[in-house]
Amino acid sequence: MTRAFLVVIDSVGCGGAPDAGAFFSDGMPDTGANTLAHIAHACAAGAAENGRTGLLNLHNLDNLGLGAAIRLASGEAAPGLGAAPQGLWGAATETSPGKDTPSGHWELAGVPVPWDWHYFPRELPAFPEALLAETRSLAGTDGTLGNCHASGTEIIAQLGEEHLRTGWPILYTSADSVFQIAAHEQAFGLDRLLRLCEAIAPRLHAMRVGRVIARPFVGSPETGFARTQNRHDYAIAPPAPTLCDWVQGAGRRVQAIGKIGDIFSMRGIDELRKGSDADLMEHWVALMDEAPEGSLTFANFVEFDSLYGHRRDVAGYARALEWFDAQLPRVFDRMRPGDLILITADHGNDPTWPGTDHTRERVPVLGAGLGPRAVGLVAFADVAASIAAHLDVPAQGPGRSFL
Numbered sequence: 001m002t003r004a005f006l007v008v009i010d011s012v013g014c015g016g017a018p019d020a021g022a023f024f025s026d027g028m029p030d031t032g033a034n035t036l037a038h039i040a041h042a043c044a045a046g047a048a049e050n051g052r053t054g055l056l057n058l059h060n061l062d063n064l065g066l067g068a069a070i071r072l073a074s075g076e077a078a079p080g081l082g083a084a085p086q087g088l089w090g091a092a093t094e095t096s097p098g099k100d101t102p103s104g105h106w107e108l109a110g111v112p113v114p115w116d117w118h119y120f121p122r123e124l125p126a127f128p129e130a131l132l133a134e135t136r137s138l139a140g141t142d143g144t145l146g147n148c149h150a151s152g153t154e155i156i157a158q159l160g161e162e163h164l165r166t167g168w169p170i171l172y173t174s175a176d177s178v179f180q181i182a183a184h185e186q187a188f189g190l191d192r193l194l195r196l197c198e199a200i201a202p203r204l205h206a207m208r209v210g211r212v213i214a215r216p217f218v219g220s221p222e223t224g225f226a227r228t229q230n231r232h233d234y235a236i237a238p239p240a241p242t243l244c245d246w247v248q249g250a251g252r253r254v255q256a257i258g259k260i261g262d263i264f265s266m267r268g269i270d271e272l273r274k275g276s277d278a279d280l281m282e283h284w285v286a287l288m289d290e291a292p293e294g295s296l297t298f299a300n301f302v303e304f305d306s307l308y309g310h311r312r313d314v315a316g317y318a319r320a321l322e323w324f325d326a327q328l329p330r331v332f333d334r335m336r337p338g339d340l341i342l343i344t345a346d347h348g349n350d351p352t353w354p355g356t357d358h359t360r361e362r363v364p365v366l367g368a369g370l371g372p373r374a375v376g377l378v379a380f381a382d383v384a385a386s387i388a389a390h391l392d393v394p395a396q397g398p399g400r401s402f403l
């Protein structure tokens, strides 16, 4: 028997998307965006020295083939990376018409998005009056705040005080197909916020808006405001059975770590383990020992994206990558014969790029357990087909195994 571990490091793109020019961040086309290469260049230039220093040190990922994957995807060299690959290595191209988390994950799980998402315009208000009215009615408030495109941390800094004074929820969106509601955990109430998001979600899903995201925060004007771990995404369900369903349908077990439960609306998932990325690493290490034969473990590490990419924090992003890389030996040491680990990403979020949005990019595909193997440029859906082939489970959809 074999086991598979599919690990998405959220937003860790490697440039080179052929359709990058059709996607925009802050009104600028994503052409040339390259999360990994630009972080590596900033590190080499001494421009990412906060809490770390020097060249980007991703020794373990690079030994699998990270530097080679960046060069394959984008033609760019990444300073400090480029060792001779010892693992499975390649890069994947997305076809779904969205550079968001559900699009990326569903396609990695074998199901490209078959529809055009609805995006809210960059005008004020960004949301139609009927949607605002229904939100007011469900929230029991006379108004809503924000109603615009925004960064989630900036908008609570700007409007947190007014939110405490009025009791009105803060609504915002981004270049993604999202409707986000921020509210204070005590003053507004965490349960009330979650119920509001859950109640309004079907209306947004009917409009082909991918997610309603509850964004609870705490704090005061004196101390400042901070978001908590109680974020919850109410996502449209995947349009067809995904890798998780294929594996579960074959009588195997599927363990999810982190946001995977939300992204797949828990479909095809037997067990979910959550927490901060540090917690998620402990779950992954534990599952290297606990995952049964024949099972799939599917993880998402979100903090690269949420704490550093959207915040355009280059040093923070480099620190997070170096932390993740340094943890990998704990995982590798627990591998058994027949195990396959694939590490990939769902989109880019170049912290050197304008704005605060995701960037359209190819993603690295790195594997441990099968020895050196160059798989070249593949499709996102090929990741699902390959995991299915490794587990000897029937696959569906357009993906082709690269194993």
Ligand SMILES: O=P(O)(O)O[C@H]1O[C@H](CO)[C@@H](O)[C@H]1O
Pocket (backbone or CB within 6 Å): 101, 150, 151, 152, 153, 173, 174, 175, 176, 177, 178, 180, 213, 306, 310, 356
């Ligand atoms: O700025 P914050 O609130 O982190 O929002 C980001 O998180 C959303 C979901 O990933 C993205 O669409 C982007 O808007």
Ligand SMILES: [Mn+2]
Pocket (backbone or CB within 6 Å): 010, 011, 100, 101, 104, 305, 346, 347
């Ligand atoms: Mn993502």
Ligand SMILES: [Mn+2]
Pocket (backbone or CB within 6 Å): 305, 306, 310, 358
């Ligand atoms: Mn994001």
